Amino acid sequence: MDETDAAGRRRGSSEKASSDVLRWTPKASPTRSLLSQAVTSAGVVDLEMQRQGLASEEADAASLSSTADGILPFNVAGFNPGRPQQSDDAYESAPSLRFGSEVVAETLGEEGENYVRAGSVSKREGVFLTWKELWVTVDDGKRRRLPILQGLTGYAQPGEVLAIMGPSGCGKSTLLDSLAGRLSSNTQQTGEILVNGRKETLAFGTSAYVTQDDTLMTTLTVREAVYYSAQLQLPDSMSTSEKKERAEMTIREMGLQDSVDTRIGGWSVKGLSGGQKRRVSICIEILTRPKLLFLDEPTSGLDSAASFHVMSRITKLARQDGRTVIASIHQPSSEVFELFGYLCLLSNGMTVYFGPVSMAEEFFASKGFPCPTLRNPSDHYLRTINKDFDADIEIGSDGTSTEEAINILVESYKSSETFQQVQQVLSKICQQKRGTLEKKGSQASFITQCLVLTRRSFVNMYRDLGYYWLRLAVYIALCLCVGTIYHDIGFTFGSIQARGSMLMFVAAFLTFMAIGGFPSFVEDMKIFGRERLNGHYGVGAFVIGNTFSSIPYLLIISLAPGALAYYLVGLQKSIEHFACFALILFVCMMLVESLMMIVASIVPDFLMGIITGAGIQGVMMLNGGFFRLPDDLPKPFWRYPMYYIAFHKYANQGFYKNEFEGLTFPNIQAGGPATITGDYILRNTWEVEMGYSKWIDLAILFGMVVLYRLMFWGIIKTVEKVKPIFKALGAL
Ligand SMILES: Nc1ncnc2c1ncn2[C@@H]1O[C@H](COP(=O)(O)OP(=O)(O)O)[C@@H](O)[C@H]1O
Numbered sequence: 001m002d003e004t005d006a007a008g009r010r011r012g013s014s015e016k017a018s019s020d021v022l023r024w025t026p027k028a029s030p031t032r033s034l035l036s037q038a039v040t041s042a043g044v045v046d047l048e049m050q051r052q053g054l055a056s057e058e059a060d061a062a063s064l065s066s067t068a069d070g071i072l073p074f075n076v077a078g079f080n081p082g083r084p085q086q087s088d089d090a091y092e093s094a095p096s097l098r099f100g101s102e103v104v105a106e107t108l109g110e111e112g113e114n115y116v117r118a119g120s121v122s123k124r125e126g127v128f129l130t131w132k133e134l135w136v137t138v139d140d141g142k143r144r145r146l147p148i149l150q151g152l153t154g155y156a157q158p159g160e161v162l163a164i165m166g167p168s169g170c171g172k173s174t175l176l177d178s179l180a181g182r183l184s185s186n187t188q189q190t191g192e193i194l195v196n197g198r199k200e201t202l203a204f205g206t207s208a209y210v211t212q213d214d215t216l217m218t219t220l221t222v223r224e225a226v227y228y229s230a231q232l233q234l235p236d237s238m239s240t241s242e243k244k245e246r247a248e249m250t251i252r253e254m255g256l257q258d259s260v261d262t263r264i265g266g267w268s269v270k271g272l273s274g275g276q277k278r279r280v281s282i283c284i285e286i287l288t289r290p291k292l293l294f295l296d297e298p299t300s301g302l303d304s305a306a307s308f309h310v311m312s313r314i315t316k317l318a319r320q321d322g323r324t325v326i327a328s329i330h331q332p333s334s335e336v337f338e339l340f341g342y343l344c345l346l347s348n349g350m351t352v353y354f355g356p357v358s359m360a361e362e363f364f365a366s367k368g369f370p371c372p373t374l375r376n377p378s379d380h381y382l383r384t385i386n387k388d389f390d391a392d393i394e395i396g397s398d399g400t401s402t403e404e405a406i407n408i409l410v411e412s413y414k415s416s417e418t419f420q421q422v423q424q425v426l427s428k429i430c431q432q433k434r435g436t437l438e439k440k441g442s443q444a445s446f447i448t449q450c451l452v453l454t455r456r457s458f459v460n461m462y463r464d465l466g467y468y469w470l471r472l473a474v475y476i477a478l479c480l481c482v483g484t485i486y487h488d489i490g491f492t493f494g495s496i497q498a499r500g501s502m503l504m505f506v507a508a509f510l511t512f513m514a515i516g517g518f519p520s521f522v523e524d525m526k527i528f529g530r531e532r533l534n535g536h537y538g539v540g541a542f543v544i545g546n547t548f549s550s551i552p553y554l555l556i557i558s559l560a561p562g563a564l565a566y567y568l569v570g571l572q573k574s575i576e577h578f579a580c581f582a583l584i585l586f587v588c589m590m591l592v593e594s595l596m597m598i599v600a601s602i603v604p605d606f607l608m609g610i611i612t613g614a615g616i617q618g619v620m621m622l623n624g625g626f627f628r629l630p631d632d633l634p635k636p637f638w639r640y641p642m643y644y645i646a647f648h649k650y651a652n653q654g655f656y657k658n659e660f661e662g663l664t665f666p667n668i669q670a671g672g673p674a675t676i677t678g679d680y681i682l683r684n685t686w687e688v689e690m691g692y693s694k695w696i697d698l699a700i701l702f703g704m705v706v707l708y709r710l711m712f713w714g715i716i717k718t719v720e721k722v723k724p725i726f727k728a729l730g731a732l
């Protein structure tokens with residue numbers, strides 16, 4: 001505790017009100033008027049603010065600060081006499097008048113017809129989110145459960161921004177995750193979360209959530225990213241130009257107009273700054289103007305002016321259209337702090353304060369922690385409750401350590417009138433069973449989604465060197481090697497073995513190399529994960545988009561290097577034979593990609609994924625019928641069923657049939673006929689199943705591609721369905 005703080009606290013307890021000292025009151029800031037102008041100029045009467053009496057406070061403050069305003073860069077005003085004195089009695093006597101539940105009263109109140117209509121959604125259609133006695137625990141690995149959130153109670157209502165604040169690690173993200181139904185699987189949750197008084201699942205499209213980390217398609221420009229997203233989410237009834245306009249407007253709202261044509265950039269290519277990426281993420285989620293919006297630290301990485309502008313746009317969205325916004329926030333400047341209607345202050349997962357922002361100061365003061373002069377109140381609250389660095393800081397002169405301060409605050413909050421009022425409002429909200437929340441999800445049709453995703457993915461694959469271009473280069477190099485090593489293979493007896501090996505190499509190793517695109521695919525999966533949870537599109541559209549966008553590239557990398565190897569080696573000359581060769585190669589590459597999709601849906605990390613994928617393919621390669629002839633494979637497991645599961649069997653046999661059928665070779669083995677036919681070699685040397693043609697092999701491979709992609713779809717759908725069941729079982 002430093003001296004100013006201690007002094008402030010002393011002053012608070014001894015002098016109570018220091019009206020003779022100039023103090024920095026948030027109310028006098030010009031931002032209030034800026035915001036109200038912004039709202040009114042948009043053609044909407046600022047009912048919300050008038051109702052809360054902010055306009056009159058503003059006038060008070062303006063008159064008081066008129067002298068100071070001209071001199072000081074910040075708003076330093078005289079002590080606002082309109083606020084209650086910092087004493088217990090004043091605090092206890094005032095609150096009911098100032099409690100900010102007007103919205104609830106108005107929307108749930110008796111005068112039912114007389115609801116406020118602001119913007120496009122009335123408050124009546126808005127979303128009330130309530131949570132009661134919310135506990136989230138996590139297994140610490142020693143059969144004990146560590147609490148992350150401890151019995152939180154609160155609510156969020158339309159037209160207001162609820163700010164969740166607290167030191168880092170206090171559970172802000174966990175609270176947001178649990179409200180949005182996205183807790184990770186190693187946590188358990190108890191308590192009641194209701195949407196409009198009903199139990200509902202909020203993931204997959206009912207709410208929008210801007211998570212703490214930005215997962216964006218790094219190869220796109222800002223304009224493309226937002227516009228593709230607009231096409232994915234906005235209804236088909238909107239025209240293309242309207243969607244474009246909406247995207248442009250949202251970009252301007254987030255102040256990104258100067259970097260619209262900059263690529264977003266990622267770990268390999270530098271693009272946007274962290275703060276700009278943050279704003280792109282917000283852009284994408286507010287495009288559809290969701291009724292319920294979660295923001296996890298939307299202003300991290302932003303300078304104070306940008307934070308203010310971003311938050312004021314979000315506040316405007318909430319106030320104007322009656323949206324419900326819950327945002328966790330680090331370090332709000334005083335201007336930003338004033339934009340919030342409600343504050344949830346957490347420490348170690350416990351509520352230090354939940355209630356209207358306007359009453360927080362009085363609450364702290366009444367418990368002996370008044371906000372010192374010239375300090376941003378939010379800084380003061382965070383300072384008071386951050387005990388992470390206690391060891392380094394000497395205990396305040398009044399002898400309270402931060403630990404004790406937190407205990408005092410947590411305990412007194414539980415017995416405070418504010419808490420009781422919160423509970424009253426909460427039960428009022430819960431009693432009023434309102435309409436169920438319709439899925440916000442995408443309103444675009446499935447076909448549109450598939451088309452947009454195909455186009456977006458195609459552009460991404462084109463720009464991402466690691467996806468296909470690098471592989472093309474490696475393939476060309478490898479095929480040159482194959483082509484020169486087996487150059488002009490001829491028709492000698494020895495060429496039989498050489499042909500077999502060369503074709504095996506193509507079937508096994510060239511397809512194996514399709515793993516190379518896996519890291520890029522994992523990035524795609526992350527974006528897919530985020531967008532799906534926010535309901536932009538489903539698994540089906542993703543699979544279709546990914547499949548169709550990859551076809552042209554796979555065709556290029558199977559045709560060009562394939563031709564190089566094929567003709568350099570001098571395999572069967574006819575075009576039909578080459579077409580079959582290239583098609584089998586193409587389908588095998590697609591198959592390996594599908595296999596890697598399945599791996600990506602199970603293994604979360606790209607390094608683990610590559611290892612797993614390589615392992616699976618290694619096994620398949622080994623029992624595909626080349627390294628050990630099919631008849632020699634041990635019958636249990638390896639022959640049945642592994643030999644039939646391994647796609648190398650079909651690839652190999654397809655290649656062999658394609659090449660050997662119709663050829664004859666001289667026989668140098670003693671005692672046999674002078675020549676051997678390709679058919680004989682296929683049956684006896686390679687032990688190929690000759691009951692069906694090479695085209696059937698190709699068809700089987702193609703069928704496997706479809707099956708694998710369906711499996712990917714199935715796994716994701718199953719995980720989605722099964723996870724909540726396991727969670728529910730775990731919570732018992
Ligand atoms: N899934 C989890 N497993 C283990 N610990 C977790 C998990 N989620 C959160 N925690 C712990 O809970 C605390 C709160 O985390 P978080 O909500 O991310 O904090 P913040 O307020 O910074 O967003 C941290 O100490 C974190 O380590």
Ligand SMILES: [Mg+2]
Nearest residue numbers: 172173174212
């Ligand atoms: Mg966090």
